[in-house]
Amino acid sequence: MNRRQEERRAYYTRYKQDVKTRGRSFFPVAMFHDTVMSLLVVCVIVALAVIWKYSTPHEDPSSSGWLGKLYDEKADPGTTNFVPRPDWYFYFLFYLLRIFKWPESVILGTVLIPTILIVLLIALPFIDVGRERRPLRRPVAMTAAILVVISMGTLTYKGATAKEPLAAENLVLVPQWAQKQGFADNPVAVDGAKIFAQVGCMNCHTYEGAGTSNLGAPDLSSIGKTSNRGVAGFADYVSNPSKFGNNVMPQFQDLGADNLRKLGTFLQSSGNCNPKSSNCPAAGGQ
């Protein structure tokens, strides 16, 4: 048996001895403290629920009170003005995904860093094996802890304040895009652009400088030229990206064949219609 083991066993024996001789009964003092704290917790939870409910205006229950809305609009897989916002304790992960850009490094943010964090958390007692418990004499552990708290705090704050573009804001840009990209004469492409602006594409993709680059998804301003999949090809891709090896992007087959064709026309037009090349889809939308 090595020395450290002997030492810590002696420490534990001494601890049990000290508690037995110098400790005090859990009931009533310690239990009273626990009870007071528990009641406080229940009161805080009730208070939050009450504030949530009563700060929401009576005349319009769907509007937001101090603690946010009582309920959002019903889920609608087809159209939206959605903000994919997780609960606050996932904000730090949410923000990590803006730092690590796809496709090469998104796996760092989605898998590697969370896994490392969990492993470190579980392994802590085996990494920090010294017997010293006083914080001031554990400079490495305390510094590491402070750094973790600061970085998690910063990432959480950044994730909380990250602004998602709203569909209504993007929609205003459609005529400009049509002008600039040269598909204003093709109503099908314009309709496709409107769908693009509304269904959430721009929460991950940028287009003509608008939108948010999230999960490292590419800019689509000239995707028609760079990818050149054709109208049907783009529709196919968007309806089920995983078929093409893209497991990050959601599937959009719920949009329906007609909307997907419009979206495909818009994407194929991007980069191909100004100046008009042979790859620019015809105004008929065929």
Next chain:
Amino acid sequence: MATQKQGRSHQLLQILLYPLDWLEERTSAPGRSGIVGGIKYFLFRNVPSDISWGHTLGSAALTAFIVQAVTGVILAMYYKPDPNSAYESIRHITDDLWGGWLVRGMHRWGASVFIILLFLHMGRVFLYGAYKYPRELNWIIGALILVLGMLEGFFGYLLPWDQTAYWATVVGVNLQATGPFVGPFLGPVLQGGHDIGPETLARFYSLHMLVIPGALIALIGLHLWLVVRIGVASPPWSPIEAGRPQPGPPPAERKGLVTPAPRGSGVRKR
């Protein structure tokens, strides 16, 4: 007269305590206490005399968990886990049912309070170095409770079936799908298909109210059992820290300090 009275009150006490004795006898083995003895031990066991309010964070988190369990059971009586009626049932709970908004509000905000208390409790344990020998296993169990608690939040988030819930889950599931090897299979398994739909909601509901809470209850039970068995750590800076080697006096003299009841022995000597 007086002895008769005493005898009667003694009898009355016997009758009142009989159910406890009955229970104790039927849960104990020879030489080992049963439920009543266990509860007595829990209540009257010694804890270090220098423990403070910092040590109440664990039971505070437990209280938040109990609030979640109770409000969750009530919500489950009215919630309908299918995409056509989930949203409507949440609105019904919030708007029509008496006290429904309170139960739902407590469940929603209690989740955040629970997570915050878990972090605070973990911070306290870290600060006190209480994850060190012999409490390593309890730290690991606590870390698992934290991870499961966060997963509980993830699966519960979809249930209101509103826009935020739906799209946050779309993003969440797609993120998991980026994982190596299992990633591409994880998405369809969680969703119960290629889209988030009726199967997804049923799966998330089952995980949220059966699988994860079950695991959490088991882990919390184990966590508490270890806390009682091993004992809580004194604050490391406490002058009367339990277990600290006494400075100065040689071991022989120190023995006298820790041996109980020097007063009693003194009386007998006289």
